[in-house]
Each structure stands twice: as C-alpha cells, then as structure tokens.
Amino acid sequence: MSFHDKVIYQIYPKSFQDSDGNGVGDLRGVIDRIPYLAELGPDMVWLSPFFVSPQRDNGYDVADYRAVDPTMGTIDDLQELIDGLAGHRIGVMFDMVFNHTSTEHEWFRRALAGEERFRDYYLIRPPAPDGGLPNNWESKFGGPAWSKFGDTGDYYLHLFDRTQADLNWRNPEVRQEMADIVNFWIGHGVTGFRFDVINLIGKEEQLRSSPKDVDPRVMYTDGEDVETYLRELHDASFGRLAERITVGEMSSTSIQACAGYSHPDNQELDMVFSFHHLKVDYPNGQKWALAPVKPDALKLKLHEWAEGMQTGGGWNALFLNNHDQPRSVCRFGDPAGYRAESATMLATITHLLRGTPFIYMGEEIGMTDPEYDSITDYADIEALNAYDELIRSGHSAAEAFRIVSARARDNARTPMQWDSSPGAGFTTGNAWLSPTNQDRINVATELSSGRIFRHYQRLIRLRHEIPDISAGSYRAWALEHPSVYAYLRDDVFVAGNLTSETTTLQIPEEFDHGEYLINNYPGPNYPPTSASLTLRPYEALALSKGETTS
Numbered sequence: 001m002s003f004h005d006k007v008i009y010q011i012y013p014k015s016f017q018d019s020d021g022n023g024v025g026d027l028r029g030v031i032d033r034i035p036y037l038a039e040l041g042p043d044m045v046w047l048s049p050f051f052v053s054p055q056r057d058n059g060y061d062v063a064d065y066r067a068v069d070p071t072m073g074t075i076d077d078l079q080e081l082i083d084g085l086a087g088h089r090i091g092v093m094f095d096m097v098f099n100h101t102s103t104e105h106e107w108f109r110r111a112l113a114g115e116e117r118f119r120d121y122y123l124i125r126p127p128a129p130d131g132g133l134p135n136n137w138e139s140k141f142g143g144p145a146w147s148k149f150g151d152t153g154d155y156y157l158h159l160f161d162r163t164q165a166d167l168n169w170r171n172p173e174v175r176q177e178m179a180d181i182v183n184f185w186i187g188h189g190v191t192g193f194r195f196d197v198i199n200l201i202g203k204e205e206q207l208r209s210s211p212k213d214v215d216p217r218v219m220y221t222d223g224e225d226v227e228t229y230l231r232e233l234h235d236a237s238f239g240r241l242a243e244r245i246t247v248g249e250m251s252s253t254s255i256q257a258c259a260g261y262s263h264p265d266n267q268e269l270d271m272v273f274s275f276h277h278l279k280v281d282y283p284n285g286q287k288w289a290l291a292p293v294k295p296d297a298l299k300l301k302l303h304e305w306a307e308g309m310q311t312g313g314g315w316n317a318l319f320l321n322n323h324d325q326p327r328s329v330c331r332f333g334d335p336a337g338y339r340a341e342s343a344t345m346l347a348t349i350t351h352l353l354r355g356t357p358f359i360y361m362g363e364e365i366g367m368t369d370p371e372y373d374s375i376t377d378y379a380d381i382e383a384l385n386a387y388d389e390l391i392r393s394g395h396s397a398a399e400a401f402r403i404v405s406a407r408a409r410d411n412a413r414t415p416m417q418w419d420s421s422p423g424a425g426f427t428t429g430n431a432w433l434s435p436t437n438q439d440r441i442n443v444a445t446e447l448s449s450g451r452i453f454r455h456y457q458r459l460i461r462l463r464h465e466i467p468d469i470s471a472g473s474y475r476a477w478a479l480e481h482p483s484v485y486a487y488l489r490d491d492v493f494v495a496g497n498l499t500s501e502t503t504t505l506q507i508p509e510e511f512d513h514g515e516y517l518i519n520n521y522p523g524p525n526y527p528p529t530s531a532s533l534t535l536r537p538y539e540a541l542a543l544s545k546g547e548t549t550s
C-alpha cells in the first residue's frame with residue numbers, strides 16, 4: 001500500500017530540457033534538472049516514452065521497447081538518470097505503450113514480410129463480405145481504424161494513428177513479450193509503470209461492428225478479458241516487486257471497471273487514470289467543439305469518482321494536467337486575473353482527495369497554454385487532423401483555429417519554461433514547439449517571487465506527513481454550494497472557491513477555530529469559524545480540527 005502517501009511528477013522528455021541545442025529535450029537534460037526535481041520533492045518521476053520511435057505520436061509509437069531513441073540519449077544516460085534520481089529517493093516510472101506498436105517495430109515488419117508468427121501479434125482481417133472495411137470502428141485520431149496491410153488485400157487495426165498497429169492480446173506470446181519487457185526494465189531498477197490505454201487490450205473477440213446507433217467504442221473498451229490479462233501481467237512481472245507503483249490509463253471507462261482494475265484484492269493495478277472530469281467542457285461529449293465550463297461541473301465529476309472509487313474499493317490517480325490536456329489553469333482557472341490563486345486552488349482540491357496525486361511538468365509554476373496565432377504553430381497529428389476535419393465540415397478557418405487552440409494536446413507540450421530567454425532555458429537552439437510567455441512565467445521568476453511552486457512543495461509534504469490525507473476516508477461537504485468544492489478527509493477539511501467571486505461557506509462545527517494546514521493566499525486573514533467562512537477569489541485551504549474540539 002505504499003502508493004497512498006506518494007506524489008508523482010510527469011516529465012514529457014521531448015519538452016523538459018534540451019542538453020545539446022537541437023531544440024528537442026533529452027535524457028541528459030533531465031539529468032541536469034535532478035536538483036530541481038529534488039527541491040520540489042515528488043517520490044517518483046514518470047517519464048513519457050523515450051524509446052526508439054519514428055515519433056509520429058511523439059514516442060507513443062514504439063519501435064523498440066528495450067532501447068532509447070537516439071534523439072533522447074543512450075542507455076547509459078538512462079541508467080545515470082535512474083541512479084541519479086535514486087540518490088534523492090526518487091523512483092522512476094516508465095510508460096508502457098502496450099496496446100499497439102509502431103508499424104516500424106520489428107514484429108510488424110516481419111508480419112508484413114509474411115511471417116505467420118508475427119502476423120498473429122496484430123489484428124489483421126480480410127475486408128468485409130461487401131468489400132468494405134472489416135468493421136465500423138474509428139481511429140481516435142480521426143478516420144477509420146483500419147488500413148491496408150501491405151498488398152495482401154487484408155487490413156490491420158489501429159485505434160490511433162495508422163502507424164500505431166494494435167496488438168493481439170489474445171495471443172499468449174504477445175502477453176509473454178509484454179511481461180518480458182516489464183521484467184527487462186525491472187532489471188534496470190525501474191519500479192513504476194504506467195500502462196497506456198490499457199483498458200483497450202480486451203477487444204471483442206470477433207472484432208464485430210457495433211450494432212446500429214451504438215458507439216463502436218463499446219466493442220473494444222473495458223472488455224471482459226482486460227482484468228484477466230492485467231492479473232497475468234501482474235503475476236508475471238511487477239507483482240513480485242514489493243515497492244512498486246503501477247497505474248493504468250483508462251480510455252472512456254466507468255467507475256465500476258476502474259474499481260475492479262485497482263482493487264487491491266484483484267492484484268491488477270495500483271491505480272487508474274480516468275478522464276470524465278476533463279470532459280466536463282466537451283459539449284455532448286465532443287472534444288472538437290467549445291462550450292463554457294460551469295464551475296460546479298468539475299467538482300461534481302471529481303466528487304462522483306472520489307465517492308464511487310471509495311465505495312468500490314479502488315484507487316484514483318489524481319490529476320488535472322498531463323501531456324494530452326490543455327493546461328488546467330486555462331480551462332478551470334483565470335490565467336489573466338488570478339493565475340497563482342487559481343493554479344494553487346486547483347492543485348489543493350486535487351491533491352487532497354483520496355488517491356495519488358500526479359503533477360505534470362510546469363503546472364508547479366502555473367504554466368499556461370501557448371499564445372499561438374497560426375495553425376502552423378501546432379505539431380500534433382491529432383490537432384492537425386482535427387483542424388482539417390473542422391474545415392471539411394464547414395467551420396471557418398478562424399473558428400477551426402479557435403477550437404484547435406483550446407483543445408490541442410500541444411498546449412501541454414510546449415517546452416518547460418526555466419527562464420525568460422528566447423529558448424526559455426529549455427534550449428539554446430530552436431525549440432521544436434515554441435514557448436510564448438516565458439518572459440512572465442518561468443521557474444527562475446517563480447522561485448524568487450512566486451508562490452505556486454512553494455504551494456506544491458507544501459501539498460507534497462502534507463501527503464507525506466498527514467495520514468488522514470493519504471489514508472483517510474472521503475466525504476463531500478456542502479455539495480450543493482454553487483461555487484465551492486469542499487470535502488472532509490476524516491479530520492481534515494478542504495475547501496476551494498472555484499470562481500473569481502468572493503463567497504461564503506458554512507464549515508463543519510468541529511473545524512471551528514481549526515488550524516490551517518495550507519492556504520493559497522499570503523497569510524489567512526480571519527479565523528475559520530463555522531458560522532461563515534469567507535473564501536476570496538479562487539481561495540483554497542485545508543484545516544485540521546481546532547485544539548478545543550475533538
């Protein structure tokens with residue numbers, strides 16, 4: 001149960017620190033920043049993929065799971081990084097992209113060359129009887145999920161880009177390969193594993209089309225074999241590590257399924273990433289459309305999952321940012337008027353929930369989405385496909401740009417802003433994706449005069465030090481309040497004002513004159529009393545019970 005009191009920091013290596021001036025981040029760059037990581041204080045660093053890859057999806061298209069991409073460094077750099085972090089008691093989490101491989105992976109090439117054994121590593125099917133595609137599934141990056149398998153007349157399945165071919169997990173050899181890869185990295189001292197879109201590995205056996213009017217995703221998401229395969233992987237690899245952390249990324253999932261994947265009795269994963277709380281601003285579930293966010297929509301989703309996972313005995317990974325999400329301060333906060341307040345409020349209500357918090361690089365200095373003015377500034381295949389599709393479906397160029405700039409994954413992938421120089425201290429060359437506001441937002445400024453980084457440091461310490469935060473139960477408080485998210489973690493009370501309007505809240509009596517564990521304004525200026533607690537714009541706090549009460 002060692003993951004309950006831990007905090008994990010995610011690095012997107014391509015954008016963290018470039019050590020050789022080619023504009024692309026690398027492992028030596030991360031090594032150079034170990035002192036920064038140690039100062040922040042997380043327990044583990046999750047590295048997005050740095051394995052050999054043609055980089056069609058920035059490394060989520062792996063061509064060799066056991067080797068470092070030459071643009072990222074060498075195996076010696078990697079070992080130095082693992083050892084260097086270990087010297088600060090920081091573990092390493094690798095990103096295992098096991099639903100699919102790059103079509104440049106040796107297995108796919110050998111399959112294409114006609115080797116039956118490797119053909120059965122993938123999901124290759126003849127056309128439908130009418131000569132059309134094998135089924136109605138769609139790629140999550142747009143278009144059909146099938147492409148021609150060489151000149152065989154058959155098709156292979158790819159739920160993402162056509163260079164990311166889905167693996168056939170029904171084949172025991174594939175499952176053995178995956179366990180071997182995990183064991184290989186365990187041999188290098190890796191104790192954390194994140195499994196990319198892992199609830200897609202149990203696809204419907206016949207790969208049938210969904211019935212009319214049914215979303216095709218139900219045919220391949222949370223299938224009944226996912227838990228069997230996870231248990232098998234657990235037993236054959238990471239399950240033997242006493243101190244380890246595993247997390248599964250779950251696409252379009254349910255609380256019930258996630259409680260199953262992460263219930264300790266099931267021996268599958270320690271925790272899950274789910275995304276429903278980051279879709280509350282998707283009108284009718286559409287990512288590529290805009291709608292205003294209702295302040296309480298985020299809170300109601302966070303609550304639903306906090307309560308549901310507690311009831312089901314599962315464990316959430318807690319996060320608002322990652323390499324696929326626009327910056328949370330731009331989505332749910334006020335980057336212009338209250339950047340520090342809203343960034344720290346969002347961190348507070350997330351970190352103190354029941355689960356394990358994840359910090360995505362740059363959120364600890366309140367980084368925002370870039371201010372780009374042309375679609376050519378964007379690099380991500382998903383964003384560029386979406387832009388084309390929006391134009392095809394009749395949106396004006398300006399409208400399509402507005403939507404893409406609010407939703408693009410590139411928003412999270414701009415370089416880490418270390419200082420105000422043209423390369424943001426990230427590179428001495430031309431960054432592969434340009435930073436835009438490093439003159440205002442950067443690590444140097446934040447460490448000398450900001451308060452976001454210090455707030456994150458404190459949140460990490462609270463998770464380490466206060467058992468009610470790592471292990472306490474969760475109960476919502478004043479759920480009907482239109483602008484505040486408040487909850488109890490046993491003897492800790494947490495509240496955050498989700499808006500830029502000052503508001504008041506009645507707190508539980510036993511927290512009358514309680515002690516501040518954390519507060520995101522410079523110095524609380526009132527005693528907390530149950531009669532009415534005033535919360536200033538985006539104010540957040542956590543209280544422990546006062547000494548006079550029990």
Ligand code: NOJ
Pocket residue numbers: 057060061097160196197249323324
């Ligand atoms: C989820 C990852 O987070 C995302 O970046 C990637 O594109 C897809 N899985 C496909 O691997």
